[in-house]
Amino acid sequence: xxIVVQKYGGSSLADADAIKRVARRIVDIKKAGHDVVVAVSxxxxxxxxxxxxxxxxxxxxxxxxxxxLLTAGERISMALVAMAISDLGYTARSFTGxxxxxxxxxxxxxxxxxxxxxxxxxxxxxxxxxxxVAGFQGVSxxxxxxxxxxxxxxxxxxxALAAALEADVCEIYTDVDGVFTADPRIxxxxxKLDRVSYEEMLELAACGAKILxxxxxxxxxxxxxxxxxxxxxSQLEGTWVVNDPKPSAPSQGDTMEQPIIxxxxxxxxxxxxxxxxxxxxxxxxxRIFEALADAQIxxxxxxxxxxxxxxxxxxxxxxxxxxxxQTAMTALARIQAEVGYDKLLYDDKIGKVSLIGAGMRSHPxxxxxxxxxxxxxxxxxxxxxTSEIRISVIVDENAVDDAxxxxxxxxxxxxxxxxxxxxxxxxx
Amino acid sequence: xxIVVQKYGGSSLADADAIKRVARRIVDIKKAGHDVVVAVSxxxxxxxxxxxxxxxxxxxxxxxxxxxLLTAGERISMALVAMAISDLGYTARSFTGxxxxxxxxxxxxxxxxxxxxxxxxxxxxxxxxxxxVAGFQGVSxxxxxxxxxxxxxxxxxxxALAAALEADVCEIYTDVDGVFTADPRIxxxxxKLDRVSYEEMLELAACGAKILxxxxxxxxxxxxxxxxxxxxxSQLEGTWVVNDPKPSAPSQGDTMEQPIIxxxxxxxxxxxxxxxxxxxxxxxxxRIFEALADAQIxxxxxxxxxxxxxxxxxxxxxxxxxxxxQTAMTALARIQAEVGYDKLLYDDKIGKVSLIGAGMRSHPxxxxxxxxxxxxxxxxxxxxxTSEIRISVIVDENAVDDAxxxxxxxxxxxxxxxxxxxxxxxxx
Numbered sequence: 120x121x122i123v124v125q126k127y128g129g130s131s132l133a134d135a136d137a138i139k140r141v142a143r144r145i146v147d148i149k150k151a152g153h154d155v156v157v158a159v160s161x162x163x164x165x166x167x168x169x170x171x172x173x174x175x176x177x178x179x180x181x182x183x184x185x186x187x188l189l190t191a192g193e194r195i196s197m198a199l200v201a202m203a204i205s206d207l208g209y210t211a212r213s214f215t216g217x218x219x220x221x222x223x224x225x226x227x228x229x230x231x232x233x234x235x236x237x238x239x240x241x242x243x244x245x246x247x248x249x250x251x252v253a254g255f256q257g258v259s260x261x262x263x264x265x266x267x268x269x270x271x272x273x274x275x276x277x278x279a280l281a282a283a284l285e286a287d288v289c290e291i292y293t294d295v296d297g298v299f300t301a302d303p304r305i306x307x308x309x310x311k312l313d314r315v316s317y318e319e320m321l322e323l324a325a326c327g328a329k330i331l332x333x334x335x336x337x338x339x340x341x342x343x344x345x346x347x348x349x350x351x352x353s354q355l356e357g358t359w360v361v362n363d364p365k366p367s368a369p370s371q372g373d374t375m376e377q378p379i380i381x382x383x384x385x386x387x388x389x390x391x392x393x394x395x396x397x398x399x400x401x402x403x404x405x406r407i408f409e410a411l412a413d414a415q416i417x418x419x420x421x422x423x424x425x426x427x428x429x430x431x432x433x434x435x436x437x438x439x440x441x442x443x444x445q446t447a448m449t450a451l452a453r454i455q456a457e458v459g460y461d462k463l464l465y466d467d468k469i470g471k472v473s474l475i476g477a478g479m480r481s482h483p484x485x486x487x488x489x490x491x492x493x494x495x496x497x498x499x500x501x502x503x504x505t506s507e508i509r510i511s512v513i514v515d516e517n518a519v520d521d522a523x524x525x526x527x528x529x530x531x532x533x534x535x536x537x538x539x540x541x542x543x544x545x546x547x
Numbered sequence: 548x549x550i551v552v553q554k555y556g557g558s559s560l561a562d563a564d565a566i567k568r569v570a571r572r573i574v575d576i577k578k579a580g581h582d583v584v585v586a587v588s589x590x591x592x593x594x595x596x597x598x599x600x601x602x603x604x605x606x607x608x609x610x611x612x613x614x615x616l617l618t619a620g621e622r623i624s625m626a627l628v629a630m631a632i633s634d635l636g637y638t639a640r641s642f643t644g645x646x647x648x649x650x651x652x653x654x655x656x657x658x659x660x661x662x663x664x665x666x667x668x669x670x671x672x673x674x675x676x677x678x679x680v681a682g683f684q685g686v687s688x689x690x691x692x693x694x695x696x697x698x699x700x701x702x703x704x705x706x707a708l709a710a711a712l713e714a715d716v717c718e719i720y721t722d723v724d725g726v727f728t729a730d731p732r733i734x735x736x737x738x739k740l741d742r743v744s745y746e747e748m749l750e751l752a753a754c755g756a757k758i759l760x761x762x763x764x765x766x767x768x769x770x771x772x773x774x775x776x777x778x779x780x781s782q783l784e785g786t787w788v789v790n791d792p793k794p795s796a797p798s799q800g801d802t803m804e805q806p807i808i809x810x811x812x813x814x815x816x817x818x819x820x821x822x823x824x825x826x827x828x829x830x831x832x833x834r835i836f837e838a839l840a841d842a843q844i845x846x847x848x849x850x851x852x853x854x855x856x857x858x859x860x861x862x863x864x865x866x867x868x869x870x871x872x873q874t875a876m877t878a879l880a881r882i883q884a885e886v887g888y889d890k891l892l893y894d895d896k897i898g899k900v901s902l903i904g905a906g907m908r909s910h911p912x913x914x915x916x917x918x919x920x921x922x923x924x925x926x927x928x929x930x931x932x933t934s935e936i937r938i939s940v941i942v943d944e945n946a947v948d949d950a951x952x953x954x955x956x957x958x959x960x961x962x963x964x965x966x967x968x969x970x971x972x973x974x975x
Contacts, residue, residue, distance in 0.1 A: 134603075135600070135603030135604050138603075138604050139604060142604075169623065172563065172623070172627055173626075173627065173630055175562075175563030175566075175627075176563050176566050176567060176570075176627050176630050176631040176634065177630040177631055177633060177634035178634070179634075180630040180633065180634075181629070181630065181633045181638075183640070184626045184629040184630050184633070184639070184641055185626070185630075187622060187625070187626040187629070187641050188622070188623060188626035188627065188630075190622070191619040191620075191622040191623045191626075192619075194615060194616070194618070194619040194622065195597065195600070195616060195619045197615070198601075198612045198613070198615040198616035198619075199600055199601065199603075199604050199616065200604075201609070201612040201615070202601055202604050202605040202608040202609065202612050202613075202616075203604040203605060205605060205608065205609045205612070206604065206605035206606070206607075206608075210609075211612070212611070213612055213615050218691075263646075
């Protein structure tokens with residue numbers, strides 16, 4: 120009978136009926152004897168509408184004012200959810216990120232949470248209220264400016280609140296039934312995972328699974344917050360993201376060994392830049408990555424070829440979000456004379472396919488099976504990068520679907536008929 | 548080169564183009580060497596849209612959450628205005644009512660400003676920024692809850708900021724050219740007033756002139772803030788609301804004596820309740836008005852007849868906002884047995900016509916001329932109420948237009964041809 124933190128995204132709050140449905144879910148938890156704290160995103164298309172308004176008055180709006188504008192979205196949805204709860208005979212108090220004590224750094228548009236001081240929340244809980252908190256937003260520690268946490272920020276708000284309040288669980292409500300072994304739109308036989316470790320979820324999120332935001336998983340792992348990803352359109356159990364997937368299992372007494380592979384993720388949002396003919400001297404590569412860091416660009420995979428002995432020149436390739444492509448190319452062009460490289464190549468017709476699973480640590484032969492599956496499907500591998508629980512490859516953009524399906528089948532992740540029925544037969 | 552405070556209402560901020568036009572006006576003042584602080588309302592229909600959303604989830608939303616919801620409107624408009632200013636090469640900082648230091652009591656939906664602590668505003672001004680403040684909202688002193696000031700609240704925000712910042716002027720931008728001697732929709736020959744005293748403006752506002760909110764005028768009078776009511780669609784001088792209309796006149800060296808009458812106001816938003824057969828004993832009337840006060844109802848005119856000697860019974864009539872009619876009737880019905888009155892009569896087919904002018908203090912015969920004009924127009928007078936600078940009568944709702952026109956003509960307020968041209972020939 121502790122605290123349950125819930126998060127509802129924009130698709131769960133699309134209109135008045137959706138908000139009323141969410142209010143009923145919230146009240147059900149309260150009726151069951153729990154204290155409830157809810158983080159909400161802006162309704163449906165609100166954020167896009169606000170962005171359109173901003174673009175209407177300025178092609179390059181200041182980030183501070185953009186944060187001020189966008190935070191109106193959660194303010195609207197949280198008040199409406201509180202009203203809908205009130206209409207069911209329970210009392211709710213809505214709080215902005217600032218009121219809820221979500222303290223961030225002062226980087227507008229992608230602020231990081233540095234502390235949560237939930238004094239007003241605990242007071243409201245103590246008074247018997249259901250608490251609704253605006254997701255995605257906070258207030259900067261030094262300048263007391265309104266900040267936003269960037270895309271997916273409400274997931275992070277929810278997990279941070281759960282950590283600060285020492286909640287029993289953080290329930291992330293979404294429009295699918297949980298985390299799947301692959302995107303069901305590409306692999307109809309994909310299976311829902313009952314549970315997954317923080318590490319696997321981190322890799323899945325980092326590799327393109329959009330269901331849970333990377334930073335929220337990092338936060339959850341650091342503070343040991345059990346995260347339950349589930350659908351706001353059904354009462355089905357979803358996927359539990361926990362420290363050690365087995366002991367935390369909330370249901371089913373199965374005794375299967377931990378599966379080797381959690382899933383296959385893919386990502387079509389990256390581009391590849393190759394810096395050709397970099398002099399193979401100490402500090403040259405550092406200069407390149409310094410310039411990219413100064414431009415606030417997060418790189419993903421990085422590959423440096425062995426230099427050709429004859430020329431002492433090397434090529435450096437890396438991947439990055441396509442949206443940062445132009446900025447990165449400009450930053451690199453500026454240092455061409457200084458570094459003395461030959462030329463830049465840009466390719467945004469790529470995709471990344473990743474095989475993820477904590478079990479692969481103790482199972483040799485995973486890599487060869489993965490590459491073999493890709494070869495059988497006629498997929499050519501561009502770049503390769505690995506971690507202890509992940510293997511990622513860059514392939515041609517058009518080969519992504521084939522690569523995902525071939526890998527999913529090779530690792531025996533496809534659901535059999537019985538399981539497909541269990542999960543509604545649709546795979547979602 | 549002091550501080551200029553400006554207020555723009557929703558009709559001046561209807562869309563992106565309107566916001567850009569407002570931004571250019573603001574920047575013009577800044578270019579002229581002034582510091583500028585701007586209070587903004589929500590864009591065009593935003594407030595109505597938010598009310599619709601609220602009604603969609605709850606028939607009777609809690610006032611606290613309604614305030615949280617509605618304040619999103621100014622948050623959106625202030626950020627957009629700041630962006631539009633930035634696009635013109637100037638820097639702007641938007642602040643919520645809470646950030647701007649607008650401290651109120653804790654009556655949600657119609658909070659009163661109790662203090663303004665504009666530390667962040669003066670800091671931003673000192674850094675060279677244009678400051679945009681969300682109108683209509685504040686934060687409660689004791690509970691730190693978000694509050695709204697009620698209808699017309701942004702006028703009050705602007706005047707309160709002007710007072711706290713010791714601004715040179717508070718410019719209230721609206722969609723008409725200033726304050727007129729009567730509503731130009733009813734009296735096409737109505738003239739724009741160049742200047743009007745706080746007292747006259749108070750009476751005009753209280754009697755139905757919608758151009759400036761009553762509380763903002765009260766605030767302006769208390770702190771001696773010069774208020775300039777003008778159109779956001781032209782560069783014309785508007786109407787100055789000042790302490791002594793003559794010395795503060797910003798233009799024209801005219802030597803005319805102060806006119807007797809400032810204008811004729813009308814109001815169709817009231818209803819009349821008559822309590823019939825009240826025992827004429829000490830305390831009975833007090834009990835009636837106590838019950839109405841407990842129900843938070845503001846009364847306007849009150850008339851008690853002399854009791855008929857034979858019965859010792861009297862009738863008490865009063866007017867009140869139509870929107871409070873049902874509440875008042877319910878409150879009175881509850882005390883019928885206790886007070887022992889006979890019955891209640893309710894009439895919402897009434898209108899109020901008021902003649903206002905500081906000059907009437909020293910001019911006898913105003914009342915007889917007013918009533919004479921009404922008689923000539925065939926208008927029957929219901930109730931009468933007077934102050935030192937105002938005479939109001941209740942008439943039949945359908946007789947309001949005739950009464951206003953006849954009075955306007957009788958007191959020679961009609962514009963001649965020359966003046967009609969000066970003010971654009973449209974009377975607005």
